[in-house]
Amino acid sequence: MNDELMQERFSLMRERIGEIRKEELVREPYRDFFRKTGDFILEICRIHDRIREGWLEKASMEELKENNHKMYEDILPEHYEESYGNPACAQKILGRDFGQLLSFLYTEVRGMIVFAYEDRLFDMTVAMELFVQIYNLFEDPELSSKDVKDAIYWYVSDYSDEMAGHRVREGVDPSLDFAVRIICESDLTDLRYLYKYGEYVTENERAMAAFLNTLTEEEIQAMARTYTEGYRIGFIQGRKDITKKKTVNIRFQLGFERMVKAAIEQFREMGLAPVIYRSAVHSVNKKQAHRIGYYGAIPNQQFDYDHKDDAALYLDHEFVQRKLRVLQVAYEQVKELANTHGGPACIETFGETPFAPVAKKEACALSAHQQKLQVSYDNEAGQIVNRYIKGEERSFTIIAYPVKEIGENFEEIFRETVKINTLDNKLYEKIQQNIIEAL
Template identity: 35%
Template structure:
């Protein structure tokens, strides 16, 4: 079912756009205006965006060459380029020098929202475009009349609040229905061998996007279809593995990074052959839709990650209880409107990418930030929204799938990139049977233990004790899931949700890539399953080191529980990382299969604790709760953290993993970084 996400009269909207642009076009020529550099720069950007609107409406856009499209893009994103950003009006440091301190916060938010005009025009959302134009002129008018920073902040607040019925409704409808076919039409109908199609998305197209698309165009159809089929089969097999009825589901959301359209097109065909409608939704680009924690959706690598980092809390102006309560009301109304589609939602299919260049964010003291009250408000809002959504989506019947592919930036040489891609294809298509049999031997040994000890190798300070749940009937129950290559590609891990009390020690990793950050000498101390202390060695300042871990792991929380303990068994993946020396660039999806890993946040079975699943041997996986998640029985709002971040110790850094059994016996699973348990030695090959 298709829902109307645009209800405006185009003729009226275009008249409003023209009136607004007539006024905006005069701003750069005006003299002695307050904040002239700021408003003139934003006005210039909006003029360029409006020029694109005209080119798209006249058909001129379609005739532009690749070079012309790239030049046009470079003009639009000029101020955000890394080599220019130090002097950009979008940079908090620049605004701090230009304006009184009180004005910096609302003008940063305005600047970010104005950038959303570009995507609005590309997607044909002219109402969204004119609303941004009118907000810009309203704030400009306040500034010209000598208005206060509070008046500007209030204008932005009421803009966000007044349009919630439009923005929140549109975002939700596009999450669970195929009402917006913008990405679908380009992917399925354009000639993907003509790389001009990349510039139709409205996102910044850099070398990773163009080189990825170029490389995929060099592959034969059989290889591309193999990549897509592995992905779609993993999604389908997830339903079977978890004993869920796939026939009741017919909507899937597919998320990927721009550049991989050739694989995505084949995946869409496979999904549609299965009877699924494919939702292709963009990453949030308007402040009203964004979260400081997680913004999932289709996107490119962006022009400048420091810009995004500087503006990640720009929604602080309207992060207030009244606003969030109103947003929940609109969400409920929209869920009710599309409840039939939501009941058919089968879960997400995520195609991740990895190998981007290292990024160390710089914290700007005048950038927008959340205080403790706003953190709590946003956490409560996310919990409330999740609970509300669960009323319309029966998660006991949903599945998911995640797969990852490398970006060209992972290697300097095209040939090496090609070799890495070939090896990742091999990793993602390994024989599942061999792994499941060996993993079952490991699970059988682990199920005899009270606790498991993990000890680092030379130079690694890890010393952890993991407390396991007591099995009531070991002949029918198990603590660990035997993970194949269904929802979580590639194959290669056994995992559990540990008991918190009694789980303690130190986790240490020399190099790890988390949430886009490369952390060095990460050290986390755990007491009764909760993060007690943490540090790394990325910066000279301990405060900056803790901040980057807050961003990468804690996600705004003061502490998090260990929600998962797992043993990765994919030695082939480890050897590929070693072969190309790309350990720190491996995505957590593959890295977690390369050694023991520990996830902080919710358990592996978040919101599905009561939906018992079974291993291939028929045993029920009963270790689904911990002392935090079980609070859902009495106060569900306090049970979840809405995050889950895996941290892996590579086999090269690992010493031993052994069980501690009730009678005092020990069974070694891994010794000196090698699998030694009888029946699991094949994993070392």
């Protein structure tokens, strides 16, 4: 679909949602849900307008902080008990039949935040259309939960081509460079850049970025070199030819941009272009609560946990078969890019405050049959991926650093971690071997 038609669809939905907040066609308690969620959608649309006008470049740090907090405040722990994103709250207010379904809708709509920042009009529009479609269903007092569930099912199924297909492409295509441009074109000494992604940003990310800015260029290059050399050596040790590869997937958490920028330059010297994609936002692309890709602070881990099995609303045999077909077609369309993809290079962290999830009966849960379907899908999807990104030809590397949350000795621990990470490879191998033998 061309941009003009998509803009028209988007504008129509925006106008319609503006009308919804004035209407009283839907009875309470559902009217409150649609008004509040509609207000959120309209606010994201306004932010999208401002971003298109260049607001991110002109806004002060305080403005950016305030806006960032406002976008995520409803699901933060201090507000979560009263949020429609909380399935327990949603069921309490909206009832057993519709609470779970509308909590899913609310969660899917929240994905509009990052799509507004990336200017992905299709993804914003289809979420708005689902919202309006379900609102229209609620105008009928005889509505059944099956009607709403069917709307969700066909939304996920019908748009899986675009959603899952785009997810495949962004995993191997360096031209999808939203994050790369932020990293390579921003002034990383100006921490306002952290707010260009649309991710949630806290003191952790700001502190990490600020701390890396205190390191010398030589120190940053050494950190990046350890990381990139670890990737290159992985190919050598695995007796794999890195010269066949053209791209590397860089995964990191916000705040590490200065190191990532240096790593991008070093990978390019190896002939590898960076592929950097965001952790999944659409339900159809998520892998429970796991975040694969780049991401900022997690606003509320309980929110992620509560929605880890939302696929229970649509996972059946037909959907599994459709998603596998979509995956096959998507990889076939990017087969040359996939064939020259080298695999992931991950920057991980440690020292975060431990999280103890609360299992809620109101949250979606996969049935025994659905669990088998999920395992079957994962197995077959893995085989498809391996046909295009051959396991015997790709490699990976992982390096880890502490975060601010680790405590007041953060900087000291970080520097000591750098010392360990930058040990001579042969010395490190010897130490590792001694540990193995001792165990």
